[in-house]
Amino acid sequence: MTERAEIFEVGPRDGLQNEAAVATADKIALVDMLSDAGLRRIEVTSFVSPKWVPQMADAAEVMAGIRRVPGAVYSALTPNLRGLEAAEAAGVGAVAVFGAASESFSQKNINCSIEESFERFQPVVAAAGVPVRGYISCVTDCPYEGEIAPEAVARVAARLLAMGCAEISLGDTLGRGVPERVDAMLEAVLEEVPAARLAGHFHDTGGRALENIRVSLARGLRVFDAAVGGLGGCPYAPGAAGNVASEAVLELLEAEGFETGVDGARLSEAGAFAKGLRR
Ligand code: HMG
Ligand code: MG
Numbered sequence: 001m002t003e004r005a006e007i008f009e010v011g012p013r014d015g016l017q018n019e020a021a022v023a024t025a026d027k028i029a030l031v032d033m034l035s036d037a038g039l040r041r042i043e044v045t046s047f048v049s050p051k052w053v054p055q056m057a058d059a060a061e062v063m064a065g066i067r068r069v070p071g072a073v074y075s076a077l078t079p080n081l082r083g084l085e086a087a088e089a090a091g092v093g094a095v096a097v098f099g100a101a102s103e104s105f106s107q108k109n110i111n112c113s114i115e116e117s118f119e120r121f122q123p124v125v126a127a128a129g130v131p132v133r134g135y136i137s138c139v140t141d142c143p144y145e146g147e148i149a150p151e152a153v154a155r156v157a158a159r160l161l162a163m164g165c166a167e168i169s170l171g172d173t174l175g176r177g178v179p180e181r182v183d184a185m186l187e188a189v190l191e192e193v194p195a196a197r198l199a200g201h202f203h204d205t206g207g208r209a210l211e212n213i214r215v216s217l218a219r220g221l222r223v224f225d226a227a228v229g230g231l232g233g234c235p236y237a238p239g240a241a242g243n244v245a246s247e248a249v250l251e252l253l254e255a256e257g258f259e260t261g262v263d264g265a266r267l268s269e270a271g272a273f274a275k276g277l278r279r
Helices: 013-019 024-036 058-067 081-089 104-109 114-127 150-163 179-190 209-218 246-255 266-277
Strands: 008-009 042-045 073-077 094-100 134-136 167-172 199-203 223-226
Touching: 008 179, 008 246, 013 024, 024 042, 024 058, 024 223, 024 246, 024 266, 042 058, 058 081, 073 081, 081 114, 094 114, 094 150, 094 209, 104 114, 104 223, 114 134, 114 150, 114 179, 134 150, 150 167, 150 179, 167 179, 167 223, 179 199, 179 209, 199 209, 209 246, 246 266
Parallel strands: 008 042, 008 223, 042 073, 073 094, 094 134, 134 167, 167 199, 199 223
Antiparallel strands: none
């Protein structure tokens, strides 16, 4: 039997959070195209402060407008209880809290220390009626602190797992990770969290994302976050490029013999549409 691997589509969220003035109707159309391409986990939006990320201010409208394909899970970022309540009212199938392995990035992105972030996430995870994903940003490099020690990532991963996160996504936020350091980071994290509960989240600034995915596959990871059309970046990671393109990840996974359930032709159409939304 062919082994499965999954593309976790983050384009509508991680991609479009960096694009000013995308119409709500276009966001909805993109999510629907992604559903039609066979993606079964799609991160649609973020229930965050509109002062911090105005691009996601229409989160509830986007959730209300999408066509829900049976079996597909539509999720959103929820940094606090307020976000969780709004996301659940909007009918999300999963949510995500987002922390960091770097103190400076935690401060810039969510305005608190790593330790304080656990205190904020704990009630979110406890109250959530849907699975919670835990993101860790800056797993190899931080835009403010430089290289991050693998042990720092492992410590945060262990806390998120103990808190009840169903899956932990390891974010190379800056896209500067190289295979050797990604491998060392994974070795440390795997001491704390089994591969089946991990996802790889690679931005592609340095052009090494696909190699980093290969390293992760060799370490047993089978879930990879990607953005259709290679959209994205992070408003609090200056200089970071988009996520690795879902189309490129699909090609890699298929070449490696994995079954994904994604239709390449339809994914390409969604990619062309997504690229047209860039300013
Ligand atoms: P804060 O200022 O410390 O919190 O922000 P606060 O509780 O004082 O709230 C500030 C204002 O936001 C208040 O409004 C709140 O009501 C409001 P005011 O009284 O000033 O009018 N507010 C909210 N509004 C709507 N929904 C909410 C919400 N919460 C508070 N849920 C906070 C803390 C976490 C809210 C803020 O820092 C924030 O929203 N940050 C979001 C940052 C973000 O979205 N970054 C991008 C996503 S992370 C990422 O891209 C990395 C990732 O892809 C992985 C990787 O690549 O590494 C996941
Ligand atoms: Mg990201």
